[in-house]
Amino acid sequence: MEQESAPETPTSGSNIRVAVRCRPFFPSEQGQHARSVHMTKTSANLINPVTKQQRKFTFDSCYDSSGDIDGEGYASQQDIYSDIGVWLVDNSLRGYNTCIFAYGQTGSGKTYTMLGPDGTWDSKHEDAHGLIPRICAAHFDYIQSKTKRNITEPTIERKYSVMVSFAELYMEQAYDLLTPEAAKRANAGSASTSPGDPTSGAAGWRRTAQSNSYNGRETLRLREHPLSGPFIEGLTQTEVSSLEEIQSLMERGASARTTGVTKMNEQSSRSHAIFTMTFTQTAIATDRGVPIEKKECKVSLVDLAGSERADPGGSRIRETANINKGLLTLGRVISALTQNAAPAGEKRRRGSVSRRGSEIRNRSNSGSKSSSRGTSPMKSGSTRASLFDDGSNSKSEVVPYRESVLTWLLKESLGGNAKTAMIAAISPAPQHFEETMSTLCYADQARGIVNQAKVNDDPAAVVIRQLREELVSLKTQLREAQWSLSRALQFTEQPTSESEGEVLSPGTIRSRQASLVDPVEGRRSREGMEMLSKQLRGGSVDEEFELITPRDNMDRHESITSDLYLDPEEFETLSSPYDMRGNGSRKHTPSQLDMSDAEAKILFQAVHELDPQLSMRLFKASLDRSNEMDENLGQSKAYSLVAANATAERMTEGMATLLSKEKFTSFARNERADEESSYSGTPNSGSIDNPACLATREPQAMENGGSSPDIPSPDSLQADAAAVANSVARTSKLPRLSIPSSSLASVSTSIPTSRDVTAANRRTSELSNLDEALSSPSSAPSRSTDPELRMKVPRRKRTLTPSTCSSCNCQQGGSRAEGGATSFARAPTAEFSCQAGGEEPTVTPPRAARSVTIMEGQLYKKTRWGGYRLRLIKVQLGVLTVWKSVGAAQPKLAVQLLGNRVINTSSSSEYTFDLMVSGMSTPMHFKAQDQTQHTRWIELLEQNQRSAASDIVQQVC
Ligand SMILES: Nc1ncnc2c1ncn2[C@@H]1O[C@H](COP(=O)(O)OP(=O)(O)OP(=O)(O)O)[C@@H](O)[C@H]1O
Known part of the structure; x- marks a missing residue:
């Protein structure tokens, strides 16, 4: 009848691996025909030699070394290393704590599997090397491969450190196997024989009260670190730099280990041996010398003492009881961990099994006198239930780590921060059926443990690494920003150091800008300009931008000069600032490129003065646009023209936005005030002042009672400004629209303050007669028919002192003849049309000239090759209409035209x-x-x- 263990699934994913290895038959066992265990790669089938009852256990891997050494299914040392050893090395190199412990009855092959034949590290027979030599060798191979040449990470230096310790747990005490005393003892050969049972009065092991030692060997205390867990205090940690060093230490420690003769094993390990290798990997950034990665892991390789039936009459009863106590506690720990990890239903099932087992365990633990056969817990374990604690309730059990030195030290490896493999060593001989059953039950139970392994990365190094990554990212961002800024500064003369609160002289600004401009970009820009210039001179035609031929140039000259009665030579002189080469031999009229480029700069500066952030945003958008256009047109097309047009477009948009804000109100007010300071007369005169008087008039303080005839409220100002902005937006589709920076220099003043309004109101009464005059249709100046374009602007806060004019001897405000009608007619040959307002630039002068009207429109001058578009503000001051260009690409040309x-x-x-x-x-x-x-x-x-x-x-x- 076959019985199967549960669960069936392997435990590969739970950080715990459980494997079983079956040793060969001893010569003394050769005569027995039957074998009690049959294995596949993942299962062990145990047969009761008496009842023939079978029980099948499933594990992560099973290794059958019981057959012919040359046979197909024979599991060699290499096979086990390739499977479990490589898995461990892989994890430890990644920074995980790792552990392998071998468990099984005495003489079942634990030491052979962990170290090698005869419990030694025989360098002559590498094939027979157990896991410890192979794992150590793998780490040193790794170090060697990594430190040879680090081509892939030239900026990182990797360092490795290996520290080893070797401890023995005997009679529930911890001893150091690498001390000089241990070495002496090994050399004397005392350790190779049994130290004797302290209770038996045999030689050796006697506790010395003063030194807290046995037989001259210091017993060490166990402590627990809050983070890394339990450790043996004072245990020698030896740094090693080669495999040979470890081998020598291992040989010394293994020789010092307590062994004895048992029925099963002439050189039986009577203690638990724990070999620990602390492997540290550090990555150091070579530029700063700081560690950016530091991983430290502990590789614990444990060869447990063999479980053995206690012989009531034997000399080692106390030693065996202690060994069994440790192993029994190990069983309870495994049981508790499995219980805690299992689902609720599973806990109940396992708990009920454990209850039965606890009775057997308790009998065994008490010295086994009550046990029918006086065996260790293993021996009484004919069922798996006999091995485990009484986890009868479904709540989490307290894991009894501290009940033995062994389990306490293995705390992190069992249910803690480690990746752990358990190798259960068994014998194939039928007479060891019970011990084999016991071992397999242990192993089966251990499969239920769930560890919480994590990479042991040094938190400080992690922080440094994260900061460095952040630094790299910020540096990249900074480079990008600097690049954008340098591009932007090619288009502006405005410093960007406002945020630093630094006041810069114009010279400093220029030198800084020069240093910031990318020389490559600058060259590219110049080359683009020159290329275009060459195209112009060579007479090539660009359909997209209507570039002109020499013949066109001549036509233009004629057209413009005849329209404006200009001397053609003088016209060229006026246009000379746009000669890119600056050699004075100008052969063509200003091109679209020149205009756009100049305009883009002016616009950018204007917007930048008002809102630096907005200007940067817009500039970035214009770069995107110009790149897009570059792609469409091909790189050979005029880069500068495309870029300039794109910039001008975006900036014009920005200007429209800004104009809709309160700043424009201030701008308009100042503009008007500038005009007024030149033209206006005394408020009482009701007529236009003699301009010659202006020179002698000093502005007076507000206290003298300056006021405006009509002071709009801030709301109405904003509404008016919005109306103007709407108009700007309507007419700003063409790129070549700009506001001269000089006009915007004073824009930074704020909207009228309450002080302004109060002062102005004082004069309201004085000027009420002018308000009446303005309201009269007959005396009203010519205004735009579009109400949106009409705007009243407050006066500047100053008054003019009555005085006598030095030029004409007129009294203030009185000498100007009223109604001095001056009619201005447009030039007969020019085809002007006011596109925005639909109004001709014709003014009928009013009688009383105190009104100020600002209108905005676009004047279009047609020519055969295209035309000028000039956006203008018409400032009407009484009898005068002053057209101020706000959109002229070339201010001088605007003056020429208008x-x-x-x-x-x-x-x-x-x-x-x-x-x-x-x-x-x-x-x-x-x-x-x-x-x-x-x-x-x-x-x-x-x-x-x-x-x-x-x-x-x-x-x-
Ligand atoms: N797989 C194997 N192939 C060959 N010989 C083996 C194998 N396993 C064990 N042996 C031999 O069996 C004997 C006992 O093995 P070992 O000392 O490793 O057992 P143990 O479990 O460590 O015993 P103890 O618990 O008493 O220390 C040794 O002579 C060893 O060489």
């Missing part, structure tokens, strides 16, 4: 000059009274052509 321009300042004797005034078809001729006035006018014109010209116009009128 602004006032001095075209002749000669005639030094007559003090005359000609002036091209905005919107007038012919130049105006002016004559100053004297040289002083002439000089001053010219100065004014040079300072601000538009406003000064308007002043002069007003005077003349």
Whole structure:
């Protein structure tokens, strides 16, 4: 009848491996025909020689060494190492604690499996080497292979350290096998014989009270480390650097080990031997010399003392009882661990079995006198139940590690932080059926243990490694950011050190920018520009960007100069700043590239001044866009043009966004105030001031009572600004739209403060008459028909002191003739159209000129080859309309097209000059009274052509 053990499944995944090895028959056993155990690779079938009852056990692996040594199924030392040894080495190299312990009756082949024949490390017969020599050799092979040449990790230096210790647990005491005393004892040969039973009065083992030692050997205390677990205090840890060193130590320790003669084994191990190798791997970063990885694992290789039937009359009864006590506790520990790991139903089943077993165990443990055969627990174990503790309840059991020195020391290997293999050594002989059954039951039970193994990585090294990884990642990010910044700075002259609170001089800024610009990128940009320039000169045509031919250039010249009555030579001179090569031999008109590039820079600077973060974001977006376009067009196409256009587009979007914010309100106010400071007269006059008076007027403090005729609330300002921004957004589809940085230099002021409003209100009453005049339709200035484009701007917070004009002797505000109507007609040959407002740049001057209206539109000048688009703000100041370009790619050209321009300042004797005034078809001729006035006018014109010209116009009128 066959009986099977449970569970059937191997335990490979649970960090515990259980294997069985069956030794050969001894010569004394040869005569017996039958064998009690039959094995396959994963099972052992045990047959009761009397009843023929069979029981099948399943394990992770089974090794049958009982047959012919040359036979097919013979399991050699190498076979066991290849399976269990390699598994252990693999795990220990990965940083896990590992353990192999051999368990079985005396003379079953434990020492042979762990160390080799005769319990020695015989270097001459390597084939017979057991697991310990092979495992040690594997570690040193690994170290050698790793330290030879580390090509794959040139920045990492790996270091290894191996420390070994060898301890003996005898009579529930721990001894060091590597001390000089142990060596002496080994040399004297005393250890090779039985030390005798302390109770029997035989030689040797006597406890010395003072030294706490037996027979001159120090007994060592067991302690428990909170993290690494129990350890033997004072145990010699010897650092070794070669396999030979370990071999020598092992031989010395093995010789010092307590052995004795048993019925089964002439050189029976009467103690548990624990060989421990502490293997440390350290990886050091060569650049900083800090460890980035440190793994330390303990490899515990345990050769247990053999279980043996206690002979009541024998001399070793106490020794055997102690051995059995340790093994019995081991059984209980295994039982408890299995119980705790098993599901609830399984616990009950196992518990009921254990209850029966506990009685047998208790009898055995008490000296076995009550046992019918006086055997050890193993011997009474005809069933597996006899081996285990009484885990009758389904709750977690307390694992009795501390009940014996052996189990305490093996605590981490059994149910703790380790990967453990148990090798159960058995005999094939039928007369050892009971011991074999007992051993197999132990092994079967051990399969239920679940260990919690983890890699023993040094936490400090882990932190260092993580920080280094983070550092590498941050460095990468920083490099990317620096690259983006250097690209961005090619388009701006604005420092980015605001966050540092550093005030930089323009020279410092320029030098820093120069140092930040990537020379490769800069070269690429220049090359792109030159290539495009070459294309232009060579007459190639780019359909996408309508690049021009020399013939087109000539046409353009003619067109522009004839439209504007310009001297063609002078026109070229005005355009000369865009000569990329700077050699003065300009042969073509400004290209789209030039315009876009210049505009992109201006726009970027403008946006950057208002919102540095936004400008960076937009710039990044423009880079993406230009890259995309580069890909579509092919790399040979004009990089700079693409990039500049993309930048200009994005920046224009940004500008529209910013304009919708309160900053634009301030911008508009300042613009208006600038104009007003040049044109406006006294508030009481109700007429336009004599501009000549402005020079002598000093601004007064707010306390003197400055006010604005109409002070909009912040809400209305914002609404107006939003309206303007909407308009900007509508007209900003073309890339070549910009706001000159000079116009935006003062934009950083905030929206009107309460102080502004209070001061302005003081003047409200004084200027109420002007409000009335403005509300009158007949006197109202020409305004945009689009209400969205109409905006009233508060006055600047200052007043003008009444005084006498030095030029015309007029009294403040009184000398200006009212209704000095000046009608401006557009140039007859130019095809202008105000696209945004649909309004021509024609002004009907009002009678009372205190109103300020800002309108915004786009003026389009058609030519045969395309056209200029100029976005303008029309500032209407009483009788004057000043068109201020906010979108001119080339401010000078905008002046050419729309602004006032001095075209002749000669005639030094007559003090005359000609002036091209905005919107007038012919130049105006002016004559100053004297040289002083002439000089001053010219100065004014040079300072601000538009406003000064308007002043002069007003005077003349
Ligand atoms: N697989 C094997 N092949 C050949 N000989 C073996 C094998 N296993 C054991 N032996 C021999 O059997 C004898 C007893 O083996 P060993 O000393 O290893 O048993 P043990 O279990 O360590 O005994 P003890 O518990 O008493 O120390 C030795 O002479 C050993 O050489």
